[in-house]
């Protein structure tokens with residue numbers, strides 16, 4: 001065979017290989033991949049929400065402790081005297097006629113005690129709810145810094161926290177205390193000052209003090225054994241977090257806020273905003 005014929009045959013074979021195999025297969029795959037990606041991206045419709053700086057001071061997740069005082073904007077606006085609203089006192093009793101609490105928190109509390117009742121636990125009593133500054137000052141003077149916080153630094157000043165008792169015995173011994181410790185998180189409440197977290201909260205173990213934070217936050221905090229201080233720090237580090245609880249998909253995101261601004265939220269889902277009382281807001285989409 002002549003040399004040029006030999007090389008012609010080689011070139012022809014290489015050309016055939018190049019044209020008929022690899023390029024076609026690659027193109028085919030790329031086409032499929034592009035198609036699949038396009039199919040899997042959900043249509044996202046968003047809306048722009050105006051956020052005022054003051055919003056960092058209000059909501060179910062505001063942190064109130066010795067370092068972060070309450071702001072006027074954070075006090076719940078639906079606080080009522082429960083003794084004067086007997087229709088709200090259902091499934092529990094009041095220590096006295098001064099007990100005040102946010103109406104919406106009472107609603108969640110009632111749902112919780114009714115669930116406990118079904119399990120045979122039904123001797124609940126509210127000992128204290130909302131306290132104004134002069135009541136808190138007196139308590140701080142009487143109880144001291146290990147058991148109370150100065151006026152303006154207590155969650156009781158918001159109307160979001162309550163001291164729950166049992167008509168039978170002390171909460172550390174009572175079935176009501178044991179039940180709440182295990183189940184309160186399912187109803188949006190947290191045991192705010194646990195025994196093993198006194199170094200973080202700065203407050204002694206209080207088996208009676210519960211605070212509302214809402215779902216899914218209460219359950220995440222319980223699962224991860226985090227106080228509110230630790231949970232807010234965790235959210236700040238995570239920035240976004242998704243979880244499914246009781247069949248509901250939640251998307252939680254932290255947004256630092258230093259001035260009036262805007263954020264994007266989905267326009268086709270419900271959402272709830274809360275400040276952290278420090279430096280940002282948390283958006284809970286569900």
Ligand SMILES: [Zn+2]
Pocket residue numbers: 156161162163208209210
């Ligand atoms: Zn308390």
